[in-house]
Amino acid sequence: GIQVEQSPPDLILQEGANSTLRCNFSDSVNNLQWFHQNPWGQLINLFYIPSGTKQNGRLSATTVATERYSLLYISSSQTTDSGVYFCAVEYVSWGKLQFGAGTQVVVTP
Amino acid sequence: DTGVSQNPRHKITKRGQNVTFRCDPISEHNRLYWYRQTLGQGPEFLTYFQNEAQLEKSRLLSDRFSAERPKGSFSTLEIQRTEQGDSAMYLCASSSRDRGNLYNEQFFGPGTRLTVL
Numbered sequence: 001g002i003q004v005e006q007s008p009p010d011l012i013l014q015e016g017a018n019s020t021l022r023c024n025f026s027d028s029v030n031n032l033q034w035f036h037q038n039p040w041g042q043l044i045n046l047f048y049i050p051s052g053t054k055q056n057g058r059l060s061a062t063t064v065a066t067e068r069y070s071l072l073y074i075s076s077s078q079t080t081d082s083g084v085y086f087c088a089v090e091y092v093s094w095g096k097l098q099f100g101a102g103t104q105v106v107v108t109p
Numbered sequence: 110d111t112g113v114s115q116n117p118r119h120k121i122t123k124r125g126q127n128v129t130f131r132c133d134p135i136s137e138h139n140r141l142y143w144y145r146q147t148l149g150q151g152p153e154f155l156t157y158f159q160n161e162a163q164l165e166k167s168r169l170l171s172d173r174f175s176a177e178r179p180k181g182s183f184s185t186l187e188i189q190r191t192e193q194g195d196s197a198m199y200l201c202a203s204s205s206r207d208r209g210n211l212y213n214e215q216f217f218g219p220g221t222r223l224t225v226l
Binding site: 100 | 146150152154159165213
Protein backbone atom coordinates (compact mmCIF):
# COMPACT_ATOMS: atom_id res chain seq x y z
CA GLY A 1 0.00 0.00 0.00
CA ILE A 2 0.89 3.66 -0.12
CA GLN A 3 3.15 5.17 2.53
CA VAL A 4 2.37 8.57 4.05
CA GLU A 5 5.04 10.25 6.12
CA GLN A 6 4.55 13.44 8.11
CA SER A 7 7.24 15.65 9.57
CA PRO A 8 8.09 16.81 12.09
CA PRO A 9 6.37 14.42 14.51
CA ASP A 10 6.25 17.09 17.21
CA LEU A 11 6.38 20.87 17.09
CA ILE A 12 6.44 23.38 19.93
CA LEU A 13 5.73 26.97 18.96
CA GLN A 14 5.50 30.24 20.77
CA GLU A 15 2.31 32.15 20.09
CA GLY A 16 2.74 34.31 17.01
CA ALA A 17 5.32 32.10 15.33
CA ASN A 18 5.01 30.62 11.84
CA SER A 19 5.52 26.96 10.95
CA THR A 20 5.48 24.48 8.08
CA LEU A 21 4.28 20.89 8.28
CA ARG A 22 5.19 18.42 5.56
CA CYS A 23 3.48 15.33 4.13
CA ASN A 24 5.29 12.99 1.74
CA PHE A 25 3.53 10.14 -0.04
CA SER A 26 5.01 7.24 -1.94
CA ASP A 27 2.68 6.94 -4.94
CA SER A 28 0.26 8.88 -7.12
CA VAL A 29 -2.89 9.98 -5.35
CA ASN A 30 -6.36 11.06 -6.40
CA ASN A 31 -6.89 13.48 -3.56
CA LEU A 32 -5.33 14.79 -0.37
CA GLN A 33 -6.89 16.20 2.78
CA TRP A 34 -5.45 18.00 5.80
CA PHE A 35 -7.21 17.66 9.15
CA HIS A 36 -6.82 19.13 12.61
CA GLN A 37 -7.75 16.79 15.46
CA ASN A 38 -8.84 18.67 18.55
CA PRO A 39 -8.29 17.40 22.12
CA TRP A 40 -11.72 15.72 22.07
CA GLY A 41 -10.81 13.67 19.03
CA GLN A 42 -12.89 15.49 16.41
CA LEU A 43 -11.25 15.62 12.99
CA ILE A 44 -11.79 19.05 11.50
CA ASN A 45 -11.41 19.53 7.76
CA LEU A 46 -8.76 22.10 6.91
CA PHE A 47 -8.09 21.60 3.21
CA TYR A 48 -9.12 19.35 0.36
CA ILE A 49 -6.14 19.88 -1.94
CA PRO A 50 -5.22 17.28 -4.58
CA SER A 51 -2.97 19.88 -6.22
CA GLY A 52 -2.19 23.57 -6.15
CA THR A 53 -2.38 26.11 -3.33
CA LYS A 54 -5.24 27.13 -1.08
CA GLN A 55 -5.54 29.61 1.75
CA ASN A 56 -7.99 29.88 4.62
CA GLY A 57 -7.24 32.67 7.06
CA ARG A 58 -3.92 32.03 8.79
CA LEU A 59 -3.61 28.60 7.22
CA SER A 60 -2.53 27.73 3.74
CA ALA A 61 -1.59 24.52 1.95
CA THR A 62 0.28 23.54 -1.16
CA THR A 63 0.29 20.15 -2.86
CA VAL A 64 2.82 19.29 -5.57
CA ALA A 65 1.36 16.03 -6.81
CA THR A 66 4.12 15.36 -9.36
CA GLU A 67 6.71 15.45 -6.57
CA ARG A 68 4.47 13.63 -4.09
CA TYR A 69 4.37 16.06 -1.22
CA SER A 70 2.10 18.59 0.47
CA LEU A 71 2.86 21.42 2.88
CA LEU A 72 0.65 23.03 5.51
CA TYR A 73 1.60 26.53 6.65
CA ILE A 74 0.48 28.00 9.94
CA SER A 75 1.11 31.72 10.31
CA SER A 76 0.84 33.83 13.47
CA SER A 77 0.07 30.71 15.53
CA GLN A 78 -2.45 30.86 18.37
CA THR A 79 -2.95 28.56 21.34
CA THR A 80 -6.13 27.27 19.68
CA ASP A 81 -3.94 25.85 16.89
CA SER A 82 -2.67 23.21 19.30
CA GLY A 83 -3.56 19.64 18.46
CA VAL A 84 -2.61 16.95 15.98
CA TYR A 85 -2.48 17.70 12.27
CA PHE A 86 -3.07 14.80 9.91
CA CYS A 87 -2.46 14.46 6.22
CA ALA A 88 -4.54 11.80 4.45
CA VAL A 89 -4.37 10.66 0.84
CA GLU A 90 -6.92 8.91 -1.33
CA TYR A 91 -5.24 6.50 -3.74
CA VAL A 92 -8.04 4.13 -4.75
CA SER A 93 -11.10 5.02 -6.76
CA TRP A 94 -13.62 4.32 -4.02
CA GLY A 95 -12.07 6.81 -1.64
CA LYS A 96 -10.27 5.02 1.19
CA LEU A 97 -8.04 7.50 3.03
CA GLN A 98 -4.54 6.51 4.13
CA PHE A 99 -3.45 8.70 7.04
CA GLY A 100 0.00 9.73 8.14
CA ALA A 101 1.02 9.44 11.78
CA GLY A 102 0.35 13.12 12.38
CA THR A 103 2.24 16.13 13.69
CA GLN A 104 1.57 17.05 17.32
CA VAL A 105 1.59 20.86 17.61
CA VAL A 106 1.75 22.68 20.92
CA VAL A 107 1.46 26.48 20.89
CA THR A 108 2.55 28.13 24.12
CA PRO A 109 1.41 31.60 25.26
CA ASP B 110 -26.85 20.27 7.55
CA THR B 111 -25.75 19.14 11.01
CA GLY B 112 -22.71 17.13 9.98
CA VAL B 113 -21.90 13.51 10.76
CA SER B 114 -23.16 12.32 14.14
CA GLN B 115 -22.15 9.26 16.13
CA ASN B 116 -23.64 7.57 19.17
CA PRO B 117 -22.72 6.83 21.83
CA ARG B 118 -19.74 9.13 22.29
CA HIS B 119 -18.24 6.88 24.94
CA LYS B 120 -18.71 3.20 25.72
CA ILE B 121 -17.16 1.22 28.53
CA THR B 122 -17.73 -2.51 28.43
CA LYS B 123 -16.36 -5.70 29.90
CA ARG B 124 -14.38 -8.17 27.86
CA GLY B 125 -16.67 -10.63 26.10
CA GLN B 126 -19.66 -8.29 25.78
CA ASN B 127 -21.15 -7.14 22.49
CA VAL B 128 -21.32 -3.46 21.57
CA THR B 129 -23.01 -1.55 18.77
CA PHE B 130 -22.22 1.93 17.48
CA ARG B 131 -24.33 4.12 15.24
CA CYS B 132 -23.33 6.66 12.60
CA ASP B 133 -25.64 9.14 10.89
CA PRO B 134 -23.93 10.60 7.83
CA ILE B 135 -24.53 13.97 6.24
CA SER B 136 -27.87 13.70 4.48
CA GLU B 137 -27.67 12.62 0.85
CA HIS B 138 -24.06 11.50 1.15
CA ASN B 139 -23.91 8.20 -0.68
CA ARG B 140 -20.56 7.04 0.68
CA LEU B 141 -19.89 6.04 4.28
CA TYR B 142 -16.61 4.89 5.85
CA TRP B 143 -15.62 3.48 9.22
CA TYR B 144 -12.13 4.02 10.62
CA ARG B 145 -10.43 3.04 13.87
CA GLN B 146 -7.85 5.13 15.70
CA THR B 147 -5.65 3.96 18.53
CA LEU B 148 -3.62 6.22 20.79
CA GLY B 149 -0.83 8.06 19.02
CA GLN B 150 -1.75 6.77 15.56
CA GLY B 151 -3.62 8.06 12.56
CA PRO B 152 -7.04 6.59 11.75
CA GLU B 153 -7.05 3.26 9.88
CA PHE B 154 -9.71 2.23 7.38
CA LEU B 155 -12.15 -0.51 8.41
CA THR B 156 -14.96 -0.66 5.88
CA TYR B 157 -16.78 1.27 3.14
CA PHE B 158 -20.40 1.51 1.99
CA GLN B 159 -21.76 2.97 -1.18
CA ASN B 160 -25.43 3.51 -0.52
CA GLU B 161 -26.52 0.28 1.22
CA ALA B 162 -23.82 -1.95 -0.29
CA GLN B 163 -20.73 -2.82 1.75
CA LEU B 164 -18.07 -2.82 -0.95
CA GLU B 165 -14.76 -3.00 0.90
CA LYS B 166 -13.50 -4.42 4.18
CA SER B 167 -10.07 -4.15 5.72
CA ARG B 168 -8.17 -7.15 7.05
CA LEU B 169 -8.43 -5.33 10.39
CA LEU B 170 -12.12 -6.23 10.40
CA SER B 171 -12.14 -9.65 12.01
CA ASP B 172 -15.12 -12.01 12.04
CA ARG B 173 -16.22 -10.43 15.32
CA PHE B 174 -16.95 -7.16 13.53
CA SER B 175 -20.00 -6.56 11.38
CA ALA B 176 -21.32 -3.40 9.78
CA GLU B 177 -24.59 -2.57 8.10
CA ARG B 178 -26.14 0.38 6.33
CA PRO B 179 -29.80 -0.46 5.78
CA LYS B 180 -31.57 1.69 3.19
CA GLY B 181 -28.35 3.58 2.57
CA SER B 182 -28.87 5.98 5.45
CA PHE B 183 -27.41 5.44 8.94
CA SER B 184 -24.86 2.72 9.62
CA THR B 185 -24.13 0.47 12.58
CA LEU B 186 -20.89 -1.19 13.58
CA GLU B 187 -21.16 -4.16 15.94
CA ILE B 188 -18.32 -5.83 17.77
CA GLN B 189 -19.07 -9.23 19.27
CA ARG B 190 -17.13 -10.78 22.16
CA THR B 191 -15.07 -7.64 22.71
CA GLU B 192 -11.39 -7.93 23.56
CA GLN B 193 -9.11 -5.42 25.27
CA GLY B 194 -7.37 -4.88 21.94
CA ASP B 195 -10.62 -3.46 20.56
CA SER B 196 -10.24 -0.39 22.78
CA ALA B 197 -9.96 2.55 20.37
CA MET B 198 -11.77 5.51 18.89
CA TYR B 199 -14.18 4.43 16.14
CA LEU B 200 -14.70 7.15 13.54
CA CYS B 201 -17.31 7.41 10.84
CA ALA B 202 -16.98 9.58 7.74
CA SER B 203 -19.24 10.34 4.82
CA SER B 204 -18.82 11.81 1.37
CA SER B 205 -20.70 12.32 -1.83
CA ARG B 206 -19.36 11.46 -5.24
CA ASP B 207 -21.18 11.32 -8.54
CA ARG B 208 -20.02 9.37 -11.55
CA GLY B 209 -17.37 11.21 -13.49
CA ASN B 210 -16.68 13.57 -10.60
CA LEU B 211 -13.48 12.99 -8.65
CA TYR B 212 -14.46 15.25 -5.74
CA ASN B 213 -14.70 13.06 -2.63
CA GLU B 214 -14.05 15.17 0.45
CA GLN B 215 -14.70 13.11 3.56
CA PHE B 216 -16.27 14.62 6.67
CA PHE B 217 -15.83 12.89 10.01
CA GLY B 218 -18.09 12.46 13.00
CA PRO B 219 -16.94 13.05 16.60
CA GLY B 220 -16.19 9.35 17.10
CA THR B 221 -17.13 6.72 19.67
CA ARG B 222 -14.44 6.00 22.25
CA LEU B 223 -14.57 2.34 23.29
CA THR B 224 -12.89 1.07 26.45
CA VAL B 225 -12.86 -2.68 27.03
CA LEU B 226 -12.07 -3.64 30.64
